[in-house]
Amino acid sequence: MRTEPVADFAGLPDHAFDHRVVTWWGTLAFMALEGMGFVLSYGVFLYIMWLNPQWPVGFPPQPLFWSTVFTAVMVLSLVPNWLVMQRTKAKDNASLRWLLVLMSTISLVLLVIRWFEFTALTLRWDTNVYGSVVWVLLGLHTLHLATEATDNIVMTALYFTGHVPEKRFTDADENAMYWVFVVVGWLPLYGLIYFAPRLGSG
Amino acid sequence: MTLQGFTSAQANTDRGPRDIGQPIEEVRARLSQTWASQGGLWGWLTTVDHKIIGRRYIITAFVFLLLGGVLAAVMRAQLARPESGLISPDLYNQLFTMHGTTMMFLFAVPVMEAFAVYLVPLMVGTRNIAFPRLNAFSFYVYLFGGLMIWIAFALNIGPDIGWFAYVPLAGPEFSPGKRADIWAQMITFTEVAALATSVEIVVTVFKQRAPGMTLDRIPLFVWTQVVTAFMVIFAMPAVMTSSTLLILDRLVGTHFYNPAEGGDALLWQHLFWFFGHPEVYIIFIPATGMVSEIITTFTRRPVFGYLFLVLALIAVGFLSFGLWVHHMFVTGIAELGASYFTASSMLIAVPNGIQIFCWIATLWGGRPKFKTPLLFVIGFLIIFVLGGLTGVMLASVPLDTQVHDSYFVVAHFHYVLIGGAVFPLLGGVYYWFPKLTGRMLSERLGQWNFALAFVGFNVAFFPMHILGLAGMPRRIYTYPEASGWGTLNMIASIGAVVFALSFVLFLWNVMASLKRGAVAGDNPWDAPTLEWATTSPPPPQNFDRVPIVTSRYPLWRHPDTLPVGTGLALDTREIVLTTVVEGRADVRVTSPNPDIWPFITAVVVGVTFIGSIFNGWVALVGLVPIGIGLIGWGWPSGSVEDES
Helix, strand or coil: EEEEEECCCCCCCCCCCCHHCCHHHHHHHHHHHHHHHHHHHHHHHHHHHHHHCCCCCCCCCCCHHHHHHHHHHHHHHHHHHHHHHHHHHHHHHHHHHHHHHHHEEEEHHHHHHHHHHHHHHCCCCCCCCCHHHHHHHHHHHHHHHHHHHHHHHHHHHHHCCCCCCCHHHHHHHHHHHHHHHHHHHHHHHHHHHHHHHHHHHC | CCCCCCCCCCCCCCCEEEECCCCHHHHHHHHHHHCCCCCHHHHHHCCCHHHHHHHHHHHHHHHHHHHHHHHHHHHHHHCCCCCCCCCCHHHHHHHHHHHHHHHHHHHHEEEEHHHCCCCHHHHCCCCCCCCHCCCCCCHHHHHHHHHHHHHHHHHHCCCCCCCCCCCCCCCCCCCCHHHHHHHHHHHHHHHHHHHHHHHHHHHHHHHHHCCCCCCHHCCCHHHHHHHHHHHHHHHHHHHHHHHHHHHHHHCCCCCCCHHCCCCCHHHHHHHHHHHHHHHHHHHHHHHHHHHHHHHHHCCCCCCHHHHHHHHHHHHHHHHHCCCHHHHHHHHHHCCHHHHHHHHHHCCHHHHHHHHHHHHHHHHHCCCCCHHHHHHHHHHHHHHHHHHHHHHHHCCCHHHHHHHHCCCHHHHHHHHHHHHHHHHHHHHHHHHHHHHHCCEEECCHHHHHHHHHHHHHHHHHHHHHHHHCCCCCCCCCCCCHHHHHHHHHHHHHHHHHHHHHHHHHHHHHHHHHHHHHHHHHHCCCCCCCHHHHHCCCCCCCCCCCCCCCCCCCCCHHHCCCCCEEECEEECCCCCEEEECCCCCCCCEEEECCCCCCCCHHHHHHHHHHHHHHCCCCCCHHCHHHHHHHHHHHCCCCCCCHHHHH
């Protein structure tokens, strides 16, 4: 088929942020499908809780200390994460490198706290359905956290090995956006696992 | 025409010479080189060309269709006469489980996504799908999942729990061994693949449409694929959740579905059908896109009620999430709940009806050319309406209670799924085969193909309505002579033979036409959408210059000379991103080049998924190599595409 040039794309910018690029939409789509998985897991918890007149089944609610420490660190991590988002837009390579080191460290610290959180649980996954749902919800979020910790570390490594073309700022920005999702996804789980049993009939 | 919405030109990265002022032959040759996949096995494993991956997806899905069809034929041979001893009860359980599982998870959903992978980038006028490496990964994961379950079946450890694997039957107490685990893990494979493809489709359509393709100029097939992709994104996590909990119950002793320890068997049904009902529309909606494209082309007029068709699609997408409990009417749910789900199940007939009326109006007002693709669409209209009517009947609790788990239901869902999806799909194959291969399928064989399929299908499945009303339950490996079901079963089996013959003819047509079919040219049907603006088959770069869209039917608006844009790199893979709503050219970015890491990662994921069936620790240990695979995949390779 014959063609007739009527427009020239040469003057278009070769990188952008947020909704102007495909990776932002891709990240959003993955957040949607993973978010759906989280919503369903909340639903499973509530369904099982609704089904069992005695809740939690056979055990007292789970201890609060490590989970609360974990939650506090997660929420506080939003501050350096917000700074990452600001510095990516400013293309401030020097500050970003150290902020990414900080975020990587925080995610590793969170994994250690999560380990203590698991060891503090008073029942196993195969004890009864209460144990099953607590372990699986916690495990699901741990997988989420471990994935994002790896992302943080890889992103940091990229910034320390000279792989910082313009589009890498977009990558760091979207990685920070995903971290917000990891934090926000946790808060309902924290409420369900640790506080719903305290509010329930048990 | 000028482009709007540019930000001022910035200090752009050097991506080499651009196509401005170059003769089109030079542009074509250099772009073909830039976008080509490598040769040999390495090239086969590293390609990220959506057309090559899409073709593989289509062929693989059709192989699974044939395998699933052979299982159906064996079942019909067993049921043709009463008290037949051809098949043992155990093998029969595996047969119907493998048939349903193969058709739903390995054929119907993947084949529709396969067509999206091939066609959507061409129809929206871009050079590759968004996230092409994820696309390659998705195919390999799908292939490995299909191979796993079929190899298990060949080794006599095929699942035997039905395609919806109800607990407690599928649980550890009643299904010892590995059969149910293999089923559940196959779900993980296929859903990972489907979710990845859906993300690609959504982003391709949102961001990579040709400049000028506003929302109301998007081809209807593309609209259907976007709606479907969103449905996959919100429905498939439910089946992944349910199957993961099942595996955990079976392998590490959790109690989600165990009432003795506070769990619940109906939790499975809720989670499964929350996915399972949208699943039907995930299969059906893309088929309606094929119907719209075929009807438009063969009536050679704009489709009637484009806006209503798009709104109806979206409405079906939303409503399909509110019907799942109609699969559970006999589980003793509350009356109010049953009434709600009856109403919602009947409500979805409204947008579906709107679509049917729009298609009929288009046909009515045009002068349709009854080529094979349109014949299959006519077959679709008749069969799907019949299936839809029995669907409305089944939405009613009293009737559903009577015929639940009977052959009436088997008849209903085959009318809906084969009529609603397979007939349009075959029409779609006849329609797009010239684009994929450069050759036409034989029209004469096509007409015979349609006639045999239409007659064979109805002879095979219509009697099942009567058998169901007469009380014949589904999933029985034989029945007594005194039941009186023998004659109708024999008729159904004869119909199945005729239906199977139609597929033999279809395969023959494909094989023969690949070698000797008439050369198609760019646009043999005088169709209006962008995939027909390029050569058949398309070159690696899809389009030598990116089209500029000024109409919903660009090739009818510009039959001789297509408006295009210039200014993209020749020696670097470069594409144009546009704004989501208005489709204005916005950013010029690179598209990933071939890479081996998606294949390596898929292999590692496959080994982990399969290994975890036998030892739960493999799931944890496997995260390390999967992580390495993903890092290798994402780490810049030094190419201009990766570094700029």
